[in-house]
Amino acid sequence: MPVGTQGTVKGLTPRDLVDGLDAKIILANTYHLFLRPGHERIRHAGGLHRFMAWPRAILTDSGGFQVFSLETLRKVTDEGVLFHSHLDGDSHFFSPESTVDVQLAFGSDICMMLDECLAYPATRDQTLAAMRRTLRWAGAGYRHYLRREAGLDCALFPIVQGGMFADLRTACAEELLGLGAPGYAIGGLSVGEPRELSLEMASVSAALLPEDRPRYVMGVGMPEELPQYVACGVDMMDCVLPTRNARNGYLFTSQGRVVIKQNRYKEDDSPLDAACTCYTCRTFTRSYLRHLFQAGEILFSMLATLHNIHYFLDIMRRMREAILLGNFPEFLKAESGR
């Protein structure tokens, strides 16, 4: 899922995402859209889909990640999270119930439960406390959601926490199963821990979640990691890497990374990735892309993002194809040998 935090996948139009890239679903963010332009504004505009002219599915994160990323601007209590807006310092209290309400106002297809995302490393006690809070919020939020959701056709995913402790992950997942949710997320990863640990924790968590419902690992990963997550039973991922790195000149290709600003691309008139079929690779040279980057041109961000998203979505498309054809194990083997 491409990430479109503020109601836009930076650098791309919805038309790019649908026609060129065939993205099925994108992410948006409760905290950011609540602060600006506000969920009531979005509701009055006809919901987030209409507001941002996005015809396909939207998953909204709850603000749980901002508990981690805006650590210095918030205070967590058993009742919820008090944020001090990074825009103007105003206080806003996010509860399990209010974050459901805000996401319903957006008209999200998939809402996320408010959770407490801890930084790495965290002690077992800290992790246990955060996990218990996340569970409590999940219960409260889910009850609220069941009362409110009728007829809205919106799913709510609870989030497995438990940090880097396998037994806490297990306990959290088992507890959440009682909610009978339409899908489950695995959160609290990509917060500074080694990559192998992320995969291990995702694997432990995913193994306990229902096979017949989407299992979503939040905030991963590098291209080579995606098949590994899928091999653990993961169905959905999101990550800012393709979009953010694109804007920073880091391009993912079938031959490895291309840091386009490097001098070696100055006179490279070959395509970015000869094996890629995206508009950027079909049309422009590395030399030109480097020029655009060095010149600080907006077009660079657009073309780079288009390519990186294409690259990530193409990996996912090939995996779906392999699964349907029954040869995912071969796919995995081939990918890990690269």
Place this chain on the structure above:
RNA sequence: GGACAGGUGGGUGAGUGGUUAAAGCCAACAGACUGUAAAUCUGUCCCUCCUUGCGAGGUACGAAGGUUCGAAUCCUUCCCUGUCCA
């Protein structure tokens, strides 16, 4: 011809006697980025050497002299640039 103003590292531009190999910004070069406070952030950025260190030499603030223990900073002459006046 005259009167002012000014010449600093790739660029711009601080610095008016010692803590200045010389701020900041830009450029250049390299690195980071994982449910986005990110079109962001970090590092390097005169040369040589080694025991790679808040290390040792060398060269450097238009040029040449001078004053001083010490000069990008003060003095003299010259060169150059800009603006204005004839």
